[in-house]
Amino acid sequence: MSHIESSKNAALTRRKFLGSAMATTAGLTIAPGVLLFRAAQAKPAAQAVTSKVRWGLLIDNTKCSTGCDDCVTACKTVHKLEGHNRPETDVQWIRKLTVTDKQTGHVMSLPMMCQHCGNPPCVDVCPTGASFKRADGIVLVDRHICIGCRYCMMACPYKARSFEHEVVHDQSVSAPRGKGTVESCTLCVYRVDHGKIPACVEACNEAKHGAMLFGDLNDPESEISKRLTKYGGKEIRADLGLNTGVRYQGI
Amino acid sequence: MSVGLYKKKLSLLLAGLILTLPLSLFAEGILPTVPKAKAKATAEYGCVNPVADMRRNHMKYLLHHRDQTMHKGIRTKKYSLAKCIACHVTPDKNGKYPKFGDNDFFCSSCHNYAAVTIDCFQCHNDNPKSAYSSLNLNRQSLPEGHEKFTSNDTLPSGDAK
Numbered sequence: 396m397s398h399i400e401s402s403k404n405a406a407l408t409r410r411k412f413l414g415s416a417m418a419t420t421a422g423l424t425i426a427p428g429v430l431l432f433r434a435a436q437a438k439p440a441a442q443a444v445t446s447k448v449r450w451g452l453l454i455d456n457t458k459c460s461t462g463c464d465d466c467v468t469a470c471k472t473v474h475k476l477e478g479h480n481r482p483e484t485d486v487q488w489i490r491k492l493t494v495t496d497k498q499t500g501h502v503m504s505l506p507m508m509c510q511h512c513g514n515p516p517c518v519d520v521c522p523t524g525a526s527f528k529r530a531d532g533i534v535l536v537d538r539h540i541c542i543g544c545r546y547c548m549m550a551c552p553y554k555a556r557s558f559e560h561e562v563v564h565d566q567s568v569s570a571p572r573g574k575g576t577v578e579s580c581t582l583c584v585y586r587v588d589h590g591k592i593p594a595c596v597e598a599c600n601e602a603k604h605g606a607m608l609f610g611d612l613n614d615p616e617s618e619i620s621k622r623l624t625k626y627g628g629k630e631i632r633a634d635l636g637l638n639t640g641v642r643y644q645g646i
Numbered sequence: 647m648s649v650g651l652y653k654k655k656l657s658l659l660l661a662g663l664i665l666t667l668p669l670s671l672f673a674e675g676i677l678p679t680v681p682k683a684k685a686k687a688t689a690e691y692g693c694v695n696p697v698a699d700m701r702r703n704h705m706k707y708l709l710h711h712r713d714q715t716m717h718k719g720i721r722t723k724k725y726s727l728a729k730c731i732a733c734h735v736t737p738d739k740n741g742k743y744p745k746f747g748d749n750d751f752f753c754s755s756c757h758n759y760a761a762v763t764i765d766c767f768q769c770h771n772d773n774p775k776s777a778y779s780s781l782n783l784n785r786q787s788l789p790e791g792h793e794k795f796t797s798n799d800t801l802p803s804g805d806a807k
Contacts, residue, residue: 443718475780529719537716538769566769568728568777573769588719 437590449532449640450582451612452596453619453628454506456645458606461504464491466607469598473583474570479561486557486572488580489595494646505646506595506607509534509555509580510631513638517547517556526577532612532640533584538576547577552632555579582640612640678759681744681752683733694724708766727766732774746772 470489478485489508515534517526525541528534548556556579563573569585572578583593592609599607610619628642687694711725723729734752737743744751746767749758757764771777
């Protein structure tokens with residue numbers, strides 16, 4: 396494996412050391428699939444993603460307050476999403492919704508983004524194969540292939556996708572984007588591949604809201620799975636049977 | 647004028663032209679001047695592969711790596727477009743980076759000459775410094791080598807295979 400080869404280098408970096416250490420400990424299993432201990436660790440760069448992992452988000456709506464948009468700001472900052480003062484068409488990867496129960500008058504606010512469906516309708520309708528689901532459950536647009544037809548935008552029940560109408564300059568290395576293609580929340584795929592959590596989750600945690608949790612839905616020992624098992628989590632529009640990767644509590 | 651003399655004159659003229667042609671091409675700057683990279687990616691080749699191979703096949707490597715990264719999440723640094731730019735796009739004396747399309751921008755120096763249009767930079771940032779700048783805003787530690795844009799960040803190291 397590449398990181399083990401690189402450990403021959405005199406300048407052994409911290410990440411590579413952890414990578415090799417992790418590879419060693421991966422052998423210390425009691426039974427297949429049961430690790431003695433586990434750590435949130437980036438996969439080796441040369442390794443392809445697998446369906447052993449399914450990334451997901453759990454949003455605790457009882458902790459998400461109306462008027463707070465820390466997650467939205469973090470997303471816009473990290474991906475350098477710039478608007479043109481046209482709210483109808485400006486790109487948005489995550490937005491805050493305010494929902495009022497007409498019966499009781501109860502108002503709640505929740506973040507809405509790509510729900511990273513298990514059966515994504517955007518992938519079903521894409522005529523070119525640009526819309527696709529990665530093995531680890533992250534739904535993406537391959538903008539090298541996207542022709543900008545926007546069929547996926549119509550198919551998405553969550554209004555999660557945006558179309559870039561203008562020439563884009565000064566993109567982030569983590570989010571190359573340009574005119575004439577569709578884009579949406581990538582679950583911060585660049586950061587996740589490097590062993591980091593999504594920017595919105597990080598911002599929510601740092602602001603001590605703790606309303607968002609990121610983790611592996613396939614791993615029964617992960618914090619997100621434990622909380623989902625214990626308290627349950629709702630899908631929005633569960634009637635559509637999309638098996639979303641983003642779950643909500645308290646809605 | 648006899649035919650023989652005419653032929654001799656013509657051949658002299660042609661020989662003169664052929665001799666001076668390469669010189670005049672360089673003198674007038676018609677052949678592309680390719681900017682030097684920031685550092686050597688590998689000691690033996692300079693670039694990640696032998697230069698002749700990179701000149702002929704860079705597009706194939708980039709296209710293959712593009713699909714590997716996009717669809718499989720393989721993020722090795724060798725053949726990564728961002729890493730190419732980080733090493734090959736260098737600032738001038740005033741610290742100003744050339745833009746895609748300028749003759750002193752690495753890719754366009756040759757692509758302008760060959761009249762081959764590429765659309766990589768409609769989406770990808772042509773400026774290595776600003777491409778990494780938004781990553782600096784994160785307060786928690788970032789992937790190794792991404793904390794800030796440094797010259798050492800640009801070299802494909804261990805995962806070059």
